[in-house]
Amino acid sequence: MKKDWYQKELMIKNTQKRHGDHNNRKDIRKIQSWLTLYSIQNPNSGTATDVDGDFGPATERAVKNFQREKGLFENGIVTQETFDVLCGNLKDAFEKPLTSxxxxxxxxxxxxxxxxNHPYELIINGESNSGPWVRAYMDGKDGAPWYWCMGFVQAIIDQAASAQGKNFKTLMPLTYSCDTVGTTGLNKNILTRYTKLRNDSSLIQPGDIFLIQKSPYDWTHTGIITSVSGDVIETIEGNTNLAGSRNGVAVLKRTRNLLKSKIDVFSIEPLV
Known part of the structure; x- marks a missing residue:
């Protein structure tokens, strides 16, 4: 895979614990991030905690709560083995063998x-678009300016292409910009405009990439098309929410109406 930053999110340098001699603020923030992400899916777990890089009594308690939830030895200490369980969703998302x-x-x-595996962003130090999932998709970058919808799309295309020994960069350049991908599609004649798609949705195939058009050369959001039925597409998209925002908080499955949004489609056919 070309986008392999996620591997850094799976490791801590040393065992982390309260008053530990080898405590590292970066590693502690990773631990606190995963504890908080776990709490989003398990609100009764008692693992939500500040992401401040300080392994204090609250973080220790949150770790113990997580260990109890997972049937681990409840000591409040995070070894690499414990961290493997904490970040297991990320590892599964990027490394589970594909069978198609x-x-x-x-x-x-x-x-x-x-x-x-429930990718979800966090707000850290007042910055949205933060946390291990965002960094995994955005090659280490996170924070409010880093909208991550295209980072998600390219991670998916890269992972699928790599399973067949292909390089996704032959389809598009590595980028976080919808505009760059849209322009690439126009230059390669593999981007179909919404005006044409509204008359013939059969031009869209599952696996293609949608781009929401703001103006002819400005696109604001993207995702993977999973199915097409008449004027409706189903999608999986990152950095979205239930309202379909381009700056939401999660990876979600959504439905979109081709007649209500200016949806252009970038074909992945050159890699098929």
Whole structure:
């Protein structure tokens, strides 16, 4: 895979604990981030805590609560083995072996597997678009300016392409910009405009990439198309929310109406 930053999110340098001799603020923030992410899916777990890099009594208690939830030895200490359990969803999303045979199915399988693992952003030091999932998709970058919808899409395409020994950069450049991908699609004649798609949705295939158009050369949001039915597409998209925001908080499955949004479609056919 070309986008392999996620591997850094799976490791801590040393065992972390309260009053530990080898405590590292960066590693502690990773631990606190995963504890808080766990609490989002398990609100009764008591693992939500500040992401401040300080392994104090609250973080120790949150670790013990997590260990109890997972049937681990309840000592409030985070070894690499404990951290492996904390960040297991990220590892599964990026490393679970894929079984599909053709490229479009690989894209859908990859996107569905990420969705099942609940990618979610955090607000850290007042900055949205933060946390280990965002950094994994954005090659280490996070914070309010870093909208991560295209980072998510490219991670999915990269993972699927790599399963077949292909390089996703032959389809598009590594970028976090919807505009760059849209322009690439126009230059390669693999971007179909919304005006044409509204008359013939059969031009869209599962695995293709949608781009929401603001103006002819300005796109604001993106995601993976999973199915097409008449004027409706189903999608899996990152940095969205229930209202379909381009700056939401999670990877979600959504439905979109081709007649209500200016949805252009970038074809992945050159990699098929």
């Amino acid at each position: 045979m053709n490229f479009r199915d690989l894209v859908l399988e990859t996107a569905e597997n990420h969705l099942r």
